[in-house]
Amino acid sequence: MREPVEKDRGRPAVRATGLVKNYDTVRALDELKIEIPAGTIHGLLGPNGAGKSTLVSALSTLISLEAGTAEVAGLDVSTHPGHVRRKIGLVGQSAALDEILGGRQNLVMFARLFGLSRRDAASRADELLAGFSLVEAGQRPVSTYSGGMRRRLDIAVGMILDPEVLFLDEPTTGLDPRGRIDVWNSVTAIAERGTTVLLTTQYLEEADALADRISIMKSGRIIAEGTPTELKRQRGGDRIEVSAATTAEARAIQTALVSTGGPEIDLNEGTGVVTCPAAGGAGDLSAVVRRLDAAGIVADDIALRRPTLDEVFLALTETEDA
Amino acid sequence: MSIIREGLILSRRDLAHWGRQPWTPIFNLLFTIMLLLVFAFIFGGSIELPGGGDYIHFLLPGMMTLAMMFGVETTMTTMANDAKKGITDRFRSMPISDASVSLGRAGADMISSTVEIIILLIGGLLLGWRATNSPLAGLLAVALLLWLRFAVLWIGICLGLTIGKHEGATVLVQVLVWPIGFLSNVFAAPEFMPNWLGAVASWNPISATATAVRELFGNPTGVTDGWLNDYSLLAAVAWPLAITAVFVPLSARAYRRLRR
Numbered sequence: 001m002r003e004p005v006e007k008d009r010g011r012p013a014v015r016a017t018g019l020v021k022n023y024d025t026v027r028a029l030d031e032l033k034i035e036i037p038a039g040t041i042h043g044l045l046g047p048n049g050a051g052k053s054t055l056v057s058a059l060s061t062l063i064s065l066e067a068g069t070a071e072v073a074g075l076d077v078s079t080h081p082g083h084v085r086r087k088i089g090l091v092g093q094s095a096a097l098d099e100i101l102g103g104r105q106n107l108v109m110f111a112r113l114f115g116l117s118r119r120d121a122a123s124r125a126d127e128l129l130a131g132f133s134l135v136e137a138g139q140r141p142v143s144t145y146s147g148g149m150r151r152r153l154d155i156a157v158g159m160i161l162d163p164e165v166l167f168l169d170e171p172t173t174g175l176d177p178r179g180r181i182d183v184w185n186s187v188t189a190i191a192e193r194g195t196t197v198l199l200t201t202q203y204l205e206e207a208d209a210l211a212d213r214i215s216i217m218k219s220g221r222i223i224a225e226g227t228p229t230e231l232k233r234q235r236g237g238d239r240i241e242v243s244a245a246t247t248a249e250a251r252a253i254q255t256a257l258v259s260t261g262g263p264e265i266d267l268n269e270g271t272g273v274v275t276c277p278a279a280g281g282a283g284d285l286s287a288v289v290r291r292l293d294a295a296g297i298v299a300d301d302i303a304l305r306r307p308t309l310d311e312v313f314l315a316l317t318e319t320e321d322a
Numbered sequence: 323m324s325i326i327r328e329g330l331i332l333s334r335r336d337l338a339h340w341g342r343q344p345w346t347p348i349f350n351l352l353f354t355i356m357l358l359l360v361f362a363f364i365f366g367g368s369i370e371l372p373g374g375g376d377y378i379h380f381l382l383p384g385m386m387t388l389a390m391m392f393g394v395e396t397t398m399t400t401m402a403n404d405a406k407k408g409i410t411d412r413f414r415s416m417p418i419s420d421a422s423v424s425l426g427r428a429g430a431d432m433i434s435s436t437v438e439i440i441i442l443l444i445g446g447l448l449l450g451w452r453a454t455n456s457p458l459a460g461l462l463a464v465a466l467l468l469w470l471r472f473a474v475l476w477i478g479i480c481l482g483l484t485i486g487k488h489e490g491a492t493v494l495v496q497v498l499v500w501p502i503g504f505l506s507n508v509f510a511a512p513e514f515m516p517n518w519l520g521a522v523a524s525w526n527p528i529s530a531t532a533t534a535v536r537e538l539f540g541n542p543t544g545v546t547d548g549w550l551n552d553y554s555l556l557a558a559v560a561w562p563l564a565i566t567a568v569f570v571p572l573s574a575r576a577y578r579r580l581r582r
Binding site (some may be wrong): 036057059060062063064082085086088090093094095096097098099100101102105109110112113114115141183 | 324328331332334335338339342343407408409411412413414415416417418422424574580581
């Protein structure tokens, strides 16, 4: 693999404002604004039809915009698409590979198209096969690859020119857990070497695990943005959940916790789970345990829960519907 | 020129397919050869020609012309498959010329059609077909066949880029090539068809190429009078030229419209 390139940290890798794109009557991009700092992994989350792929297509020069300006690697996608194409790698939703050819043949062909000489294309192909753990499969036709291998080869093709920005459109959709983890490792390795990654995904855990920052997209707009931690904090902080076997026990737990002067305690009668906020984290947890002990109550289960990205996502995308 | 280089790289991709899956082109050829055998032995005995002549000498140039025309479907399907798999989008995200993708397709299809003509010539010779004119006239005949192939190639590229994503539309084209191909003088002489049908068949661009190729090979044309008898060579040059002039710009437009 090549040495990591020190990128200009001052200029964002992607900067776009006022992007508009309509498909018939559907507003796929609606005055969209996004900025992605160089050298980061940016997760783009959203329900189906939110416009994630349209945004990726617009930023990778595949479609024209009706309004707005977008710069990728400091270059305007509308006025200088050819220059932008030298700076980006695109890995679309379906693995855009020649199924009949071998993995290495694919890499060599795309590398030649990227302008590499025959010799450079061959050595770059071998580098990438090694980097993406595909050396053994290199000669086999792609049609015999597993989903995860296909995806890795697909990403390897996107990395041929060592792009400044790599677009990954739902890279793990349809993969088994093993394949997903392999792709995650590849993405992390790519970002560590300085490439900015814009990743769309339907899996919140994927965005949580990989992304430095996340944009949540709905109906062609970005409706929330921040680090995973920031987004979760919007949904409220940590809390403690105590479960009881019976409703009576649950009520006793609630009383025990309230009587010690704690903040608002919530009891879900249906599930028998008592919830209380835990701003103090683990310290609060042991306080709750001591209180229950003092009251002589044995709980079924007691745990410190953090808000998940799923909750944030569902809350945001649902309230917007109303 | 980078556009030529890119086109060649993309053409070579198709040739590499032959190395990986030699059976696909072989099956395609077997199909054409089967059609040749069916007409030579099953129908051939009962098909008469105006002006006389042995049917196999009439049939082979017609078969070669039909094979070129059927190429429209191969080109369309290949273009459509690349678009469906996202390969076309990947090409479009790369720093290559807009025309390279189509030129690559053109190069690959012209090479495979040349091979197809050679195989059919060999098959014809085995069945008793002979060219009686000069070798130069024979080469010109092959050039006219390839000229037709080049023209329909752009129809295929245009269709692949526009209707390629609709499964039903591509199937319709695959069906339509049959009546269009048969409504010509490829297998039978228009002079023995009902008047109006014969007129349509004579005006079919395929008939022009088939007649010119027959003349150049020194084979019976099945045409005894009419404009096709006098101007087949001119028509075999002009028809494909007209098709190319219409469909090259349409293909370029279809490629640009992918940006919509």
